[in-house]
Amino acid sequence: IFSSFFFNNTIFPKIKLHFLVVLFLDFPCQVILVSSCFNLTFYFIFQFQEQVKQVIVCHEDTKGLFFQYIFVVHIFLTSVLAIFLTVRGIICAENTHHFQPKKWYLPILASTACAGIISFTFQAFLFSQPSRAIRAAFWLSPFLNCAVGVLLISIGTVGSLVLGIACPISAVIQSLYSCWVNHRIEHAIRVVSIAIAFPPPHATAMTLLSVVMCVLYSSLLISGIGGATAEKSWLDNLFIFLIILSLVWTMQVIKNIQQVTVSHIKYVQFSIGIGLDSKTIFLSTIRHSIGSICVGSILVPVVTIVRGSARAISLVSGDVDEFMSSCTGCSSGIASCLVIYGYRWGFVHVGVYNKGIVQASVDSWEIFRRVGIEQLINSDLTSSVCFFYGVAGGAICTLLGGSWAFIIHKSYATELSIYAFLIGYLMTRVTMAPAQASISP
Numbered sequence: 001i002f003s004s005f006f007f008n009n010t011i012f013p014k015i016k017l018h019f020l021v022v023l024f025l026d027f028p029c030q031v032i033l034v035s036s037c038f039n040l041t042f043y044f045i046f047q048f049q050e051q052v053k054q055v056i057v058c059h060e061d062t063k064g065l066f067f068q069y070i071f072v073v074h075i076f077l078t079s080v081l082a083i084f085l086t087v088r089g090i091i092c093a094e095n096t097h098h099f100q101p102k103k104w105y106l107p108i109l110a111s112t113a114c115a116g117i118i119s120f121t122f123q124a125f126l127f128s129q130p131s132r133a134i135r136a137a138f139w140l141s142p143f144l145n146c147a148v149g150v151l152l153i154s155i156g157t158v159g160s161l162v163l164g165i166a167c168p169i170s171a172v173i174q175s176l177y178s179c180w181v182n183h184r185i186e187h188a189i190r191v192v193s194i195a196i197a198f199p200p201p202h203a204t205a206m207t208l209l210s211v212v213m214c215v216l217y218s219s220l221l222i223s224g225i226g227g228a229t230a231e232k233s234w235l236d237n238l239f240i241f242l243i244i245l246s247l248v249w250t251m252q253v254i255k256n257i258q259q260v261t262v263s264h265i266k267y268v269q270f271s272i273g274i275g276l277d278s279k280t281i282f283l284s285t286i287r288h289s290i291g292s293i294c295v296g297s298i299l300v301p302v303v304t305i306v307r308g309s310a311r312a313i314s315l316v317s318g319d320v321d322e323f324m325s326s327c328t329g330c331s332s333g334i335a336s337c338l339v340i341y342g343y344r345w346g347f348v349h350v351g352v353y354n355k356g357i358v359q360a361s362v363d364s365w366e367i368f369r370r371v372g373i374e375q376l377i378n379s380d381l382t383s384s385v386c387f388f389y390g391v392a393g394g395a396i397c398t399l400l401g402g403s404w405a406f407i408i409h410k411s412y413a414t415e416l417s418i419y420a421f422l423i424g425y426l427m428t429r430v431t432m433a434p435a436q437a438s439i440s441p
Contacts, residue, residue: 067291071253078246082224085239089227099230103409104416108222111401111420116215118396118424119431122389123207126435130193134185134381137388138178144395145171151402152417160414174388181381188381195438200265202278203434210254214427221247222419229415244422251426252297253290255433256347260293261285262437264351285351292350296357299342307339340365345377348440382439386432390425397424 093099126133149167152160221243228236228243261282268276285293339361345368346361355363368374402417 065291067294071290071294074246075250078243079220081239082220082227082243085224085227085236087227089230092227092230099226100409101226103405104226104229104412105223107401107404107408107412108226108416108419109219110404111397111416112215112218112222112423114400115218115393115397115420115424115427116211118393119428120208120211122393122428123431123435126192126385126389126432127196127199130196131189134189134192134385137385137392138174138181138185141388141392141395142171142174142178144392144399145174148395148398148402148417148421151399151406152414155402155406155410155413155417157414160417163414163418174391177384181384184379184381188385191439192382192385192435195266196435198269199434199438200262200278201275203262206258206261206278206282207431207434210258210430211427214251214254214430217250218247218423218427222423225419247422248426249294249297251430252301253294255426255430256293256297256300257282257285257290258430258433259344259347259437259440260289260351262434263348263440266438266440267348267352281351288354289350292355292357292360293347296342296347296350299357300344300346303338303342304344306334310334344383344436345440347437380439382436386429386436389432390428393428394421394423394425397421 089099090101093101122133125136145167149164149171152164152167155164224243225240228239261278264281264285265276265278268274341358341361343361343365345364346355346357349355349360349363350357353360368377397420398417401420402413405413405416
């Protein structure tokens, strides 16, 4: 478009002038002048296109560097805040004795370490025996949810009772969903088995590195939360909220770095049959795509929650009345519009073509529409399997940390159960990223 505009408005009038001059010259001179004119024209066009490409690349690089700096600064500030709160909490515990650090820290730190072990075990189980692993996900998660519900009800506080009642309800919903998708499980097993049959080299080392980083960072942040719990002022509650947001965002970024890396390798492997080095692609992803990944780590979960809520409203409401039908139509319309601009399949184009997450999602969804596989994409069970394993990992960590806290200091049991579940869920989703990314290409 730019080159056409440049040609029509700047080059073409000059060409017409040259042709008028050429008419008064002999034939050899005409050939030389016409050839020179077109060579000069295409040279100008080529130079103009190169300048446009450089502007676009510089814009993408600047945007990526901007969000990369934001993420790094956020990590630094959150770490400093967590260290400050930890030190302050220990000093406060020595002076007032209202906060008991050992009874608070030991259960949650043990749950954090358990999250790393359990999440890595789940990934190894899925890659070694995908058929059994996929089937196990749909009954293990509801069963562990019920066990967590029993623990929370046994704690006896108001908050634990509410959560304890919600856990069996969640288990029933998961069980009903498992029955609803039971006829699609065999197809999902075949697809996943083929996709993960040849994992990228050094993928296990990359996952192990991610798990170690998650465990260390989670331990640091949870120490800060413990320090803020010692005071329990409104400002400390704000600090706890900000630290939890930082934990969720950072875990999502680590997960999506794996998502982009593995999907990039698989895309090239499936399209042209060339295997890429995992270490090189991993470093390239961090260097060039971290900005888009940071944005996508915020946008994609929000869109996923909105879309999941719209589906839940649609299933629950049905055709009850006109008001519920209008709410269902409104929520479905909003979800359909948002999913185009923030979809996990867009991470493939983020890695392969170095696009922004919004443009990558739009292009990916446009391909699905053009080919006519939107319904097939929406029927993918890979994300459901990863979600169920995430819930199962969070439940196991809750049973460990919550039971330990219930035995040694009952008043800490509810909050430690919540933190343990969050860490276990997020860390399991991190380790499940390579399997989910293998399906994306």
